[in-house]
Amino acid sequence: xxxxxxxxxxxxxxxxxxxxxxxxxxxxxxxxxxxxxxxxxxxxxxxxxxxxxxxxxxxxxxxxxxxxxxxxxxxxxxxxxxxxxxxxxxxxxxxxxxxxxxxxxxxxxxxxxxxxxxxxxxxxxxxxxxxxxxxxxxxxxxxxxxxxxxxxxxxxxxxxxxxxxxxxxxxxxxxxxxxxxxxxxxxxxxxxxxxxxxxxxxxxxxxxxxxxxxxxxxxxxxxxxxxxxxxxxxxxxx
Numbered sequence: 387x388x389x390x391x392x393x394x395x396x397x398x399x400x401x402x403x404x405x406x407x408x409x410x411x412x413x414x415x416x417x418x419x420x421x422x423x424x425x426x427x428x429x430x431x432x433x434x435x436x437x438x439x440x441x442x443x444x445x446x447x448x449x450x451x452x453x454x455x456x457x458x459x460x461x462x463x464x465x466x467x468x469x470x471x472x473x474x475x476x477x478x479x480x481x482x483x484x485x486x487x488x489x490x491x492x493x494x495x496x497x498x499x500x501x502x503x504x505x506x507x508x509x510x511x512x513x514x515x516x517x518x519x520x521x522x523x524x525x526x527x528x529x530x531x532x533x534x535x536x537x538x539x540x541x542x543x544x545x546x547x548x549x550x551x552x553x554x555x556x557x558x559x560x561x562x563x564x565x566x567x568x569x570x571x572x573x574x575x576x577x578x579x580x581x582x583x584x585x586x587x588x589x590x591x592x593x594x595x596x597x598x599x600x601x602x603x604x605x606x607x608x609x610x611x612x613x614x615x616x617x618x619x620x621x622x623x624x
Contacts (some may be wrong), residue, residue, distance in 0.1 A: 391595050399487045404591040417592060424596075426494045431563045432578060440507045441502070443552065446513055447544060464510035467503050472568035475503070485575060497575045504569070505562045509555035514549025517576030520544075525545035557607045562601055574623055 392400040408417070442464075449456050454505045467475070477498050522544060535588050545552070567579035578600060586593035 387418070387594055387598055391598065393591070402409055404595060407592070408595065411565070415591070419576070420581045420585050420592070420596060423576050423578050426576055427564055427578040429495050430498050430501060431560045433495050434505060434563050435499040435559050436554055437498060437502035438505065438559055439552065442506065442509055443513060443548075443555075446510070446517065447522070447540070447548075450517055451526055461510065461514070464506045465611040466506075469622065472504075472566075473572070475500070476569055476572040479569070494575050495575070497570060497573065500569050500573070501559075501563050501566065504566065505559040508558045508562060512555040512558055513548065513551040515546050516554075520547045522547075554611050557611050561604045561607050564604060 391404055392402065394401040394403075446460065449460050452539075481498075483496070486496050486499065524542050525547065526539050529543045530536075534543070564578060566577065567583070568579040570580050571583075578596070582593045582596055585596075
C-alpha cells in the first residue's frame with residue numbers, strides 16, 4: 387500500500403505528488419469531502435466515548451456495588467451487539483433513526499447512538515476486566531466509613547483505580563468508530579470510511595494515503611491499549 391501511493395501512474399516511476407497534493411490549498415478543494423468526513427469521525431469518536439463514560443461506566447459501577455445479582459444480566463445485554471451482524475442492526479435501527487431525525491435533526495453526530503451500541507461488548511469487557519481486579523466494595527465501604535460522600539468515593543477512590551480500564555475502553559471505542567462503514571453507509575451518513583470509498587473512485591492514491599494514516603493511528607491506539615494493559619502501578623520505596 388505504501389509503495390502504491392508513490393506510483394506516478396500508468397507511465398511508471400515514482401513521485402511524491404500524491405502526498406504533496408494534500409498540502410496544496412488548490413488541491414484540497416477536491417478533497418474537502420474527505421476532510422469533512424475525518425472531522426465527522428472525530429466528532430463521532432468523542433460522542434461515542436462520552437456515551438461509554440457517562441452511561442455504561444456508572445451503570446457497571448452501580449451494578450457492582452449495589453446489584454451484584456444483575457452482573458450476568460448486564461454482561462448478556464452488553465455482549466448481544468457482537469452477535470448481531472451490522473446489516474441486521476441497521477434494519478432494526480432504521481425506524482428508530484426516523485424518530486431521532488425528527489427530534490435531533492439529521493446531524494452526523496446522531497450516528498453515535500448506533501456506535502454506542504456497537505462498542506458495548508468491547509468497552510464492557512475492558513472495564514469489567516479492571517473491575518474484577520479491584521475490590522470496589524471494600525474500597526467504597528472504607529471510604530464511606532471515613533465520612534466520604536458517594537461523589538467523593540466515585541471521584542477520588544473508584545475512578546483512579548479504574549483508570550486503565552477506562553482508557554482501554556475509550557481507545558477501543560475510537561478504533562471501532564474510525565473503522566466502521568456499514569452502519570454509516572446504510573443510514574446515509576458521512577464518515578471516514580464512506581468518504582474513502584467515494585474518493586477512491588476518482589483518486590485511489592489519496593484514498594490509500596488516508597487509509598494508511600487511519601491504520602497508523604489505530605495501530606498507535608492498539609499499542610497504547612497494550613501498554614496500558616501491561617503497566618503495573620509501581621510501589622514507592624519505604
